Amino acid sequence: MSSLTITTIQTNLTWEDKQANLSMLGEKILSIPDKTEIVVLPEMFSTGFSMQPKLFAERMDGGTVTWMKNISHQKKVILTGSIIIEEDGKYYNRLIWMLPNGSFGVYDKRHLFAYAKEDDHYTAGNKRLIASVKGWKINLQVCYDLRFPIWARQQPQENNEAEYDVLIYVANWPEKRSVAWKTLLQARAIENQSYVVGVNRVGNDGNDIYHNGSSSVIDPLGEILYQVYDDEDIFTITLEKEKLNEVRNRFPFLKDADDFTLL
Numbered sequence: 001m002s003s004l005t006i007t008t009i010q011t012n013l014t015w016e017d018k019q020a021n022l023s024m025l026g027e028k029i030l031s032i033p034d035k036t037e038i039v040v041l042p043e044m045f046s047t048g049f050s051m052q053p054k055l056f057a058e059r060m061d062g063g064t065v066t067w068m069k070n071i072s073h074q075k076k077v078i079l080t081g082s083i084i085i086e087e088d089g090k091y092y093n094r095l096i097w098m099l100p101n102g103s104f105g106v107y108d109k110r111h112l113f114a115y116a117k118e119d120d121h122y123t124a125g126n127k128r129l130i131a132s133v134k135g136w137k138i139n140l141q142v143c144y145d146l147r148f149p150i151w152a153r154q155q156p157q158e159n160n161e162a163e164y165d166v167l168i169y170v171a172n173w174p175e176k177r178s179v180a181w182k183t184l185l186q187a188r189a190i191e192n193q194s195y196v197v198g199v200n201r202v203g204n205d206g207n208d209i210y211h212n213g214s215s216s217v218i219d220p221l222g223e224i225l226y227q228v229y230d231d232e233d234i235f236t237i238t239l240e241k242e243k244l245n246e247v248r249n250r251f252p253f254l255k256d257a258d259d260f261t262l263l
Contacts, residue, residue: 004136004166007036007077007236010215010228012203016056018046022067029071029079034236037133041081042170042201043143044093049172049205050084051121053091057084060106068098076100078133081170081199082109082142090123095140095170097131105129109142110151118144128262130164136241137164139194143171146184146198154192156259164194165244171200175212182214182227190222193248195239202232220247 009028014020029039043049046064047056058064064083072079078099085094093109108125112118128151131138145151146169154163167188173181181200189196195218202213217226217237226235248254 002134002136002241003238004038004134004241005034005036005236005238006038006040006166006197006217007032007034007234008040008197008199008215008217008226009042010200010202010213010231010233010235011042012232013042013045013048013201013205015048015206016050016052018056018064021046022064026067026071028234029075029077032075032234032236036077036236038078038080039075040168040170040197040199041079042199043082043172044084045081045170046083048201049116051117053084053086053121057086057091059086065096065098065104068096068104069102072098072100073102080140080168091121092125093118093122093142095129095142097129097140105131105140107140107142109145111144111148113144136166136239137162138166138168139164141167141169143169143173145169146171146181146188149188149191150260150262152188152192153260154194154254154257155262156254156257160255162193162248162254164192165241166195166197166239167192169196169198171198172205172211173200173214175210178212178214182216185216186218186222186224189218189220193220193244193251193254195219195244202230220244
């Protein structure tokens with residue numbers, strides 16, 4: 001049975017200062033002592049959760065994507081997190097899934113946070129991204145997507161296998177709503193019989209909104225394997241496919257799920 005090693009980086013971010021954030025994150029990533037395969041950064045890791053895309057958006061050939069390519073190649077890891085991208089005159093909160101060979105996948109945040117007027121500045125995506133690594137299937141989502149279970153729900157497959165094995169959320173989720181963050185991460189793990197990884201930032205942003213992190217790794221039964229508050233932290237964990245298969249075989253709940261199609 002295969003294993004998959006993931007490193008989460010819970011960190012403070014310098015408000016709307018790309019150079020400071022990329023320099024800081026580059027040092028953290030390159031200093032990871034453990035052997036790892038995937039490094040997960042928070043949402044909008046180069047700027048914080050900014051509603052000024054006209055000032056900070058880049059194209060896909062811009063500096064931050066190039067930085068991701070260089071760091072991924074140098075460290076020989078898959079690197080993921082979201083940044084502000086401009087494409088065809090529209091702005092996206094776009095998660096990048098960067099491989100060490102320079103290939104990448106993208107996911108545009110589906111559910112825009114209207115409470116902070118994100119929908120006034122950004123365009124919503126309409127397609128999920130499920131990546132594949134060493135036989136593991138990984139569903140990649142962003143922050144507010146967590147509140148919408150249908151978008152993450154395992155879709156029935158013809159061979160009765162699960163659609164994915166790991167669900168990753170990158171976030172800038174405020175401390176004042178951390179109960180929802182923690183509860184929903186566990187719920188997504190339980191209902192989808194999947195590992196769930198949630199990576200959040202810490203510290204105050206430019207709007208003086210405090211984030212306490214609560215980055216988490218949760219197993220397919222909803223048990224918390226890792227969770228840390230307030231402090232910056234780099235954590236590496238190895239997920240076991242044997243444990244995942246044992247849960248699904250012992251409790252074959254996915255086969256009883258409702259059939260549906262995402263439009």
